[in-house]
Amino acid sequence: MKKSDFSPETQMLGYAYNPELSEGAVKCPVFQTSTFVFKNAEEGKAFFEMAHGKPGHEGETIGLIYSRINNPDMEILEERLKLWDRGEAAAAFSSGMSAIATTFMTFLSPGDVLLYSNPLYGGTHKFVHHILTHFGIEVIGFNAEHDQKQIEEMLEETGHAKKLKMIFMETPANPTNDIIDIEMCSRIAAKYAKDDRKIYVAVDNTYMGPLWQHPLKHGADIVLYSATKYIGGHSDVIAGAAVGSKVVIGKIKKTRTFFGTIIDPNTSWLLMRSLETLKIRMETAALNAEKIAAYLIKHSKVEKVYYLGFIEKNNPEQSAIFKKQYLSNGAMLSFDVMGGEKEAFTFLNSLKHIKLAVSLGGTESLAEHPSTMTHSDVPVEEKEALHISDKMIRLSVGIENYNDLIWDIEQALEKIVIPKREKAM
Ligand SMILES: Cc1ncc(COP(=O)(O)O)c(C=O)c1O
Numbered sequence: 001m002k003k004s005d006f007s008p009e010t011q012m013l014g015y016a017y018n019p020e021l022s023e024g025a026v027k028c029p030v031f032q033t034s035t036f037v038f039k040n041a042e043e044g045k046a047f048f049e050m051a052h053g054k055p056g057h058e059g060e061t062i063g064l065i066y067s068r069i070n071n072p073d074m075e076i077l078e079e080r081l082k083l084w085d086r087g088e089a090a091a092a093f094s095s096g097m098s099a100i101a102t103t104f105m106t107f108l109s110p111g112d113v114l115l116y117s118n119p120l121y122g123g124t125h126k127f128v129h130h131i132l133t134h135f136g137i138e139v140i141g142f143n144a145e146h147d148q149k150q151i152e153e154m155l156e157e158t159g160h161a162k163k164l165k166m167i168f169m170e171t172p173a174n175p176t177n178d179i180i181d182i183e184m185c186s187r188i189a190a191k192y193a194k195d196d197r198k199i200y201v202a203v204d205n206t207y208m209g210p211l212w213q214h215p216l217k218h219g220a221d222i223v224l225y226s227a228t229k230y231i232g233g234h235s236d237v238i239a240g241a242a243v244g245s246k247v248v249i250g251k252i253k254k255t256r257t258f259f260g261t262i263i264d265p266n267t268s269w270l271l272m273r274s275l276e277t278l279k280i281r282m283e284t285a286a287l288n289a290e291k292i293a294a295y296l297i298k299h300s301k302v303e304k305v306y307y308l309g310f311i312e313k314n315n316p317e318q319s320a321i322f323k324k325q326y327l328s329n330g331a332m333l334s335f336d337v338m339g340g341e342k343e344a345f346t347f348l349n350s351l352k353h354i355k356l357a358v359s360l361g362g363t364e365s366l367a368e369h370p371s372t373m374t375h376s377d378v379p380v381e382e383k384e385a386l387h388i389s390d391k392m393i394r395l396s397v398g399i400e401n402y403n404d405l406i407w408d409i410e411q412a413l414e415k416i417v418i419p420k421r422e423k424a425m
Contacts, residue, residue, distance in 0.1 A: 008083040008210075009279040012272075016079030021072075030269045031072045036064035053254070069257050073268035078241075080275055081231075084210030085223050087243035091253050092268060096206060096226025097123050098261035099240030101131070103222055104166070106255040107200050110136030112165035115155060115188070117180045118143040119173045119386045121226075122375045124204065128168075138163070143386065144178035144318060151188060164192045170204040171213075171325075174360075175334045175370040175394040176387055177306045181321045186219025200248070206230075209361065210243075211282050212328040221248050229361030233274045233281050237267050281363060281399055285331035288365075288405060289397040295406050296335050301343075301413050303391065307333040331397045332360060334370070341390035343416045344369055348393065350412035353404060360396035365405055370394050 017028045038044035043063065050062040051069055064070055074092055081090035093099040104127070108114060116128055118141045128139050138160060142151045155161045167189055171180040182203060189199035202222040203215035209230030215223045225231055227239035240263075242252050256262055263271075293307040306314065309329035311322045337343045347367075348356050354365045358374050368374060371383060371390050378388065397405070 011083050012080055012275045012278065015083065016076045028073060028076055028269065028272065031067075031265050033067065033071075033265070035066050038063075051257070053250075067265060068260055068262055071265050071268065073265040073272070074263055077263070077268040077272050077275075080272065081210070081227075081241050082243050084278075085205075085214050085216055085243040087216055087223065087249070088246045089249035090241055090243045091249050091256060092227070092263040092271070093240035093242070093256065093261050094263055094267075095238045095261075096204075096224070096228055096240040097127070098256075098259070099224050099226075099242050100124055100204065101127055102256050102259055102261045103202060103224060103242055103252055104128075104132060104168075105259070106252050107166055108132065108135075108137050109165070111138075111160075111163055113138045113140065113155070113158065113160050113163045115140050115142060115151065115164065115167045115185075117141070117169035117171065117173065118382065119176055119178070119375065119378065119388060120170050121174045121204070121206070122377050124170070125375075126377050144173070144180055144315070148184050148188060151184075152191075155188075155192075161192060164189075164199055165197075166200045166202060168202045168204070170207070172207045172308060172330065172332070174207060174332075175306070175375065175392065177207075177308055177330075177332065177334065178315070178386075179308075179311075179318050179321050179325065182215050182218035182220055182325060189219075206361070207332050208326070208328075208330055209278065209282050211279060212286075212330060213326055216244065218325060221245070222252070227271060228359060230282055231274060231278065231361075232271060233278065233362060235357075235359060235362035235364065235366075237270050237274075239263055239267050239271055282328075282331065284399040285361075285397050286328050288399065288402040289331040289333055289395075290329060291402040292395070292397060292405060292409065293329075293333055295409065296333075299413060301338050301416050301418060303336040303338055305333060305335045306387075306392075332394070333397065334392050334394045336389065336391040337393060337413070337416060338418045339391055339416065341369075341372070343418070344391050344393055346416050347412045350415040351408055352411065353400070353408045354395070354412075360394075362396065363399050365398035365400060366396045368394050 047063045050057045078090040167185045169180045186201050189201050193199045201220045203220045204224045206226045223243040225241040227241045296302045296305045354367050357366045358368045
């Protein structure tokens with residue numbers, strides 16, 4: 001077996017790092033520097049020509065210039081980030097939003113059409129509806145219930161189907177765990193593409209981390225992450241990532257240089273550290289989520305549990321997509337308590353261990369109220385249609401002992417007094 005055949009979890013411990021370049025240090029040091037010294041002026045000129053994609057440097061490797069363009073920690077991190085998704089290249093960002101925004105701004109121009117899946121993370125939703133539309137980009141939402149024909153009809157109805165430039169989806173969706181068929185989206189992209197007009201398929205894979213869904217295998221061009229979540233995994237950094245082919249990521253990196261949305265050296269170093277434990281953290285969290293979901297589904301004060309392990313029950317028509325696209329039920333779940341905002345807030349305010357905070361994918365479990373927190377900016381009608389109601393709680397399951405988590409959930413559910421109306425149901 002060659003070292004390059006090792007599994008990603010093995011590669012995370014040393015891939016792309018040469019100790020000889022750092023005094024033999026076992027771990028890559030933090031290169032906390034804004035700029036790098038060139039050997040001579042000719043070298044500086046050549047590096048800049050390569051950075052700007054000028055011809056004449058084919059097969060040469062660009063050297064270090066300036067930390068808004070490149071930095072050793074960032075480069076090694078990017079080499080490792082591409083491994084789980086089997087991408088050719090990766091780009092690291094200062095946040096998940098900067099990864100998403102930089103990707104949109106790389107490929108979309110005024111007059112273009114973006115197809116996007118609903119629900120989206122609140123920040124992405126805001127960007128799509130307030131920033132992309134401000135730049136003259138037409139945006140059309142679809143959801144998990146729409147099939148290929150219906151999505152194409154919505155696109156055709158705009159009269160601008162020829163201007164389709166990107167299909168962006170969040171699957172599983174935050175916070176409902178709705179899933180979208182990536183292969184179906186790449187079929188739509190292929191159908192409307194022209195020789196001189198590629199249509200990019202981008203997937204926000206934050207909910208599944210790099211472990212449990214590999215969108216490139218299903219025809220996506222770009223995989224996006226809020227690395228703040230599972231990749232960082234300790235609720236102590238804000239970061240983002242994009243993975244794809246060398247050509248696609250190369251284009252995104254050019255925009256990143258001028259937007260300045262790059263990751264910093266210290267955060268890159270922290271993420272390299274986090275990546276070493278990604279698999280064991282995510283597997284423990286998934287096991288805990290399974291136990292919690294099994295507990296919640298039987299509880300008399302819980303109306304519905306939005307968990308991928310219950311897809312057969314919740315959305316039988318989606319189970320074929322689940323089987324081909326996912327390697328786990330994940331560690332994110334939402335549930336509706338009996339009642340509404342008052343009862344949901346009673347639950348959240350009664351938790352003793354699980355923290356009341358937004359974000360997800362960290363070692364500690366977090367609970368929040370999507371309707372008034374992460375998704376508060378989503379218009380009410382849209383929230384209603386997508387089942388993001390006042391009674392919904394979102395739980396990011398961490399790596400604690402699941403018995404302790406269930407104890408905490410149980411005692412918080414006990415505090416809820418069910419309104420009479422719901423009791424009669
Ligand atoms: C699914 C999803 N995508 C993107 C983001 C944005 O990431 P960040 O907060 O790192 O900018 C989030 C943040 O919660 C998210 O949940």
